[in-house]
Amino acid sequence: MKILTLNSHEAYVCLLTKLGYPIDIVDYLPGRYTKKWDERIRPIPENAELITLEEANKRKYDVIIAHSITDLLDVKNIEAPKILKIDVSLTGYIHQQGSTVKPQDVISALKIYIDKFKIIPVSTSEMKAKTWGLEDCIIVPLTVDTDFFSGYTGExxxxxxxxxxxxxxxxxxxxxxxxxxxxxxxxxxxxxxxxxxxxxxxxxxxxxxxxxxxxxxxxxxxxxxxxxxxxxxxxxxxxxxxxxxxxxxxxxxxxxxxxxxxxxxxxxxxxxxxxxxxxxxxxxxxxxxxxxxxxxxHNFQKFKEGWEHAIYTAIMKFS
Structure with missing residues (x-):
């Protein structure tokens, strides 16, 4: 299993690498506060390789995980099962884009695109999925490395x-x-x-x-x-x-x-x-x-089971 994803959120991408599969991460993308992977947030995972979008277009993947509509458009020419992970509400998305588009217009356009290209939607919460009008969205709850994030003193x-x-x-x-x-x-x-x-x-x-x-x-x-x-x-x-x-x-x-x-x-x-x-x-x-x-x-087992289900569903729908 070889996964392609794009770097929009180092902390979440690192969680994806814990699934255990080799993963290529498209870095050096425009529109972020940093031009490359921010190692202050997370170190580069051992089972990951940072690549350019041009390099990604020359490789083959078992599944692609996009984190935004922009990501989907970036990888539109790569033939592979695709998953759209939604971690922002539609209202939040429109606000951050500074757009005046009507939410229903975005919902309608996204549904057409998802159906046409057999894309599987995944969301980090029920609330976010509902704002996008995605009734069949797979919910994969956020997870935390509870062994690492421990040791409170409150001093x-x-x-x-x-x-x-x-x-x-x-x-x-x-x-x-x-x-x-x-x-x-x-x-x-x-x-x-x-x-x-x-x-x-x-x-x-x-x-x-x-x-x-x-x-x-x-x-x-x-x-x-x-x-x-x-x-x-x-x-x-x-x-x-x-x-x-x-x-x-x-x-x-x-x-x-x-x-x-x-x-x-x-x-x-x-x-x-x-x-x-x-x-x-x-x-x-x-x-x-x-x-x-x-x-x-928010344990890792729920996260892993959710993503395994989403990946399997994407592969079956694409085949």
Whole structure:
């Protein structure tokens, strides 16, 4: 089995390599904040090779995993079963594109394209699949390496958020609400955000884990009509053992007072944060429950079974 994918999200592509198959990754693509694989996010996997799109067009593959409509168009001339992985809502996609296109027009065009070229849609959540109108979409939940992301201490009395390009995603991440929560709190943002002073990405995955381990709590905010109530970073934080604070959201993993706190009142969420800052034992207790949630609901076995099913379905539909 030989897989081709494209580099749009190093952390997720690394999860795909854990399926155990040799994988070519098309790198050096336009439209990203970095021109090549960002080794600060993840090291290049041993079973992966970074190649150009020109090189990919000369090779043969058993399956291609695209991460966007743009990816699908990039690989349209390569004869192989194709999977479209959706990890952004349609509303979020249109917003990030700065487009005025009607959602229904995108849905109709995508369905025609998927049917014509026998493409299998996969989504990281039910919410995202529904926004694209994909009733037959295969849901493959996000996963986290819970052995690696562990070891919480909470020794730094401050909150944390891991996010890239916050300015461009301010509506999706409900940054207005986020700022109200943290404006009087000790707080650290980590990620690629050149517009924000004193905000830098972690040097590598080990430093990223250290941020999760040492900070007292993690804050994730998102508008329910644009994004899920969790993402890979928040699940990594939970796996490490961090208690999570979120705005209330239909898909939030937070059970109030059990593995974190949630509220649509920013001032109330600030008070919850202060409780955690003043009580490290409370943070440890809630964080332990957060970790157990990830182990149960986002373990690698579910991820592997989901992708194996998607790959098999794509190959059978293409043949």
């Amino acid at each position: 730094i009395s401050a909150g944390l958020r891991i996010a890239n390009q916050i300015a461009q995603k301010s509506l999706i991440y409900d940054i207005g609400f986020f700022i109200k929560v943290i404006e009087k709190l000790p707080f650290k943002i980590v990620g690629y955000n050149p517009e924000l002073p004193d905000v830098e990405p972690a040097r590598d995955i080990n430093e990223l884990r250290e941020q999760y381990q040492k900070h007292r709590f993690y804050l994730h905010t998102a508008r329910y009509d644009y994004e899920d109530g969790f993402n890979l970073a928040s699940l990594e934080a939970m796996s490490t053992g961090m208690p999570i604070l979120t705005n209330q959201h239909p898909s939030s993993p937070v059970i109030n007072g059990i593995n974190g706190f949630s509220s649509n009142d920013p001032h109330e969420l600030t008070q919850y944060a202060l409780e955690l800052l003043n009580d490290r034992n409370l943070a440890i207790r809630l964080g332990k429950n957060a970790r157990e949630y990830v182990i149960e609901n």
